[in-house]
Amino acid sequence: MSKMSYSSASMGSGSRTARRTVEFGRTYVVRPKAKHQATIVWLHGLGDNGSSWSQLLDNLPLPNIKWICPTAPTRPVTVLGGFPCAAWFDEGELSEDGPNDVEGLDASIAHIANLLSTEPSDVKLGIGGFSMGAACALYSAACFAQGKYGNGNPYPINLKAVVGLSGWLPGARNLRNKIGGSNEAARRAASLPVLLCHGLSDEVVPYTYGERSSQMMSSAGFRYVTFKSYQGLGHYTVPKEMEEVCQWLHTRLGA
Numbered sequence: 001m002s003k004m005s006y007s008s009a010s011m012g013s014g015s016r017t018a019r020r021t022v023e024f025g026r027t028y029v030v031r032p033k034a035k036h037q038a039t040i041v042w043l044h045g046l047g048d049n050g051s052s053w054s055q056l057l058d059n060l061p062l063p064n065i066k067w068i069c070p071t072a073p074t075r076p077v078t079v080l081g082g083f084p085c086a087a088w089f090d091e092g093e094l095s096e097d098g099p100n101d102v103e104g105l106d107a108s109i110a111h112i113a114n115l116l117s118t119e120p121s122d123v124k125l126g127i128g129g130f131s132m133g134a135a136c137a138l139y140s141a142a143c144f145a146q147g148k149y150g151n152g153n154p155y156p157i158n159l160k161a162v163v164g165l166s167g168w169l170p171g172a173r174n175l176r177n178k179i180g181g182s183n184e185a186a187r188r189a190a191s192l193p194v195l196l197c198h199g200l201s202d203e204v205v206p207y208t209y210g211e212r213s214s215q216m217m218s219s220a221g222f223r224y225v226t227f228k229s230y231q232g233l234g235h236y237t238v239p240k241e242m243e244e245v246c247q248w249l250h251t252r253l254g255a
Helices: 050-058 102-116 132-146 172-180 183-191 207-219 239-253
Strands: 002-009 017-024 028-030 038-043 065-069 074-077 083-086 124-130 159-165 194-199 225-230
Touching: 017 102, 028 050, 038 050, 038 102, 038 132, 038 159, 038 239, 050 065, 102 124, 102 132, 124 132, 124 239, 132 159, 132 172, 132 183, 132 194, 132 207, 159 239, 172 183, 172 207, 194 207, 194 239, 207 225, 225 239
Parallel strands: 038 065, 038 124, 124 159, 159 194, 194 225
Antiparallel strands: 002 017, 028 065, 074 083
């Protein structure tokens, strides 16, 4: 178990600042079965945990990849009427204007960066995820390009690949303005391969959100964005999709 604290403005007595402690759940690790060439943190969706994805990833034909599957903190989630659930950040209605919970996103992707920070220097680093986990992965890609978190603190990880399944990029609408003003940010965006996959029948995160996120990342300077759509696929994954994820990772990471 690991804890990460960050400040949040309290609406309580006066304008005092409260300390809110976020406690992440258990982290599951899938060791590489051959020479360790890449490490990918994989993020589950709302209400899930790292265990279910670690079992699926363990069976993929990618022997050189180490998978780290953390579990999100349990927090009240607005879209569920405030019901406490394992969630990487709080989410209300889906919007491209957001994110509504920059603090929660920053805390989660800082936790992910921390998990990657101790990996060997010759190992390529990536982040992937499903649904809300995909939103975190894509938000990490945006922070990598900008060189900083949403709160302005430096983003420390040199990402080599990002994968998002059935997800969206929080704050996608503002991305072009944030990256366009900096040559360094544009260079980093152009260097990072991103794979987005989405089912045309997704009833939870509508297909248009994945498609628009892909388009907005491309127009912001992410040169190597691949977007794959799946006829008849709802809000889940299927073997064909995971096969294409494997092929893409093998090509991009040489793993």
